[in-house]
Amino acid sequence: MSVRTRFAPSPTGFLHIGGARTALYNWLYAKRHGGQFILRVEDTDAERSTDDSMNVILDGLKWLGLEWDEGPALGGNESRGDRGPYRQSKRVDIYDRYLDRLEEAGLVYEDEGAIRFEVPDKTITVNDQVCGDVSVNLKEQGSTRFDPETKQEVPANPDIVIKRPNGGYIFHFVNVVDDIEMGITHVIRGEDHLSNTPKHLALFEAFGVEPPTFAHIPLNLNQNGSKMSKRDQGALIHEYQENGFLPDAVNNYMALLGWSGKDDQEIFSFAELQQRFDLSGINKSNSKFDYDKCLWVNGEHLKQLSPEDLATASAPFLEKAGIPTDDARVPAALELARERAQLLSEVPGVIATIFADTVEYDDAAVEKVVSRDGMADVIQALITGLEGVSDWNADVIKPAIGTAAESIGAKMGALMMPCRVAVMGAMGGADLVPVLELLGKEEVLKRLRGFSEKV
């Protein structure tokens, strides 16, 4: 039987990193085993669900490259796949049919207008692929309830509500019905659902259906050790896109948060993840999100990007910074930028000066250079030395700076930083000599002369 996994988000208006990671694991598992990845939108709570909030999630999945074989189509009501519809709000007739079956079997009853499913009084064991066997008796466990207000145990009805008085169906019921109807073979979901799973198993049994394989993955926590909320840094997928992360880098980092390839490899291409990912590599304990490491992973992916992909990925950020993407110097500039940027959003900052009409001087950097003795001579030597360069390319420029240094009895190193600040405006940035080449002789001399007035 072919593997079928699903991601079943509730349309909240955000694609959260926890949800995205769950989607990733389901996607990888399905692809690894040549199966299908299904997207199903759990919008039974009509008041909270809008098309817009659903589309945010769909957009996020598409950005990550987690395309679904079956599910709703972006922006509209069309869907692909023959087991739809893939939005629970459109599946009410199916749920009605399944409820009829439970009624015929005498397993449900009415309670103050709601419909309850009577759970069996016996031990139910979840054979979880990550957590092992977990056993519980729902009748015993659910016979009391903790009241957070009074902090006391109060009597409770262990039978689960599956339909509201207003006719709306409840998560546990629709989740199981849809997994049956959609032929889901493997349920990979957050560990917060582990305690719900015995209820789901009871429903599978009531329908006489063999349940899917379950794998509950550990949760991602924030730096404080509590569940990531949308306010935490790195929590929302669309922010990764805006901040200049590469989708594959985000996938890479998410995979690492809870899964290990069991060797020392940390950087995985998307294709490698598909090859390597397996449930046996999922670890049991919750992890804390580390933004710094996520940045590092992104930087590594940036280095490995082909020149073409780098250009494509950088384009929106260059445009936002006013750098013309059709400038012939852009490819060379991007090569200079990639090795010192961790985010695409940092790329323009590294190379902007190449395309600028005027230099933006960093006051601290200028101060540091200008305060040195003999700086006027240094700048003048640079001007004179570079004026004499006829064939303007890096191989000639660099020795010319050395010669200029000799002319005033200085070492070349003593000229590099002043030259950098004079021409680029700051102590940091892209490799100096290639920048000089890209800038062109005329512009470099113009900047040096302009700077000499500051000295």
Add this chain to the structure above:
RNA sequence: GACCCGUUCGUCUAGCGGUUAGGACUCCGCCCUUUCACGGCGGCAACACGGGUUCGAGUCCCGUACGGGUCGCCA
């Protein structure tokens, strides 16, 4: 509070009875670069605690502590 899951450097992790407990991020040195980075090398830093089992426990068992989760007519 009851039930469930977990616990190796600050963080992500390797380890599946015998290891100088390995790697990565971060941080700090040094080297390379006659600039900024990259890179290379090195350093700091961990088996929650207490009992067992065993010739021998990070690895197995039981407690305790701590963390997380669930206990809805949310998903």
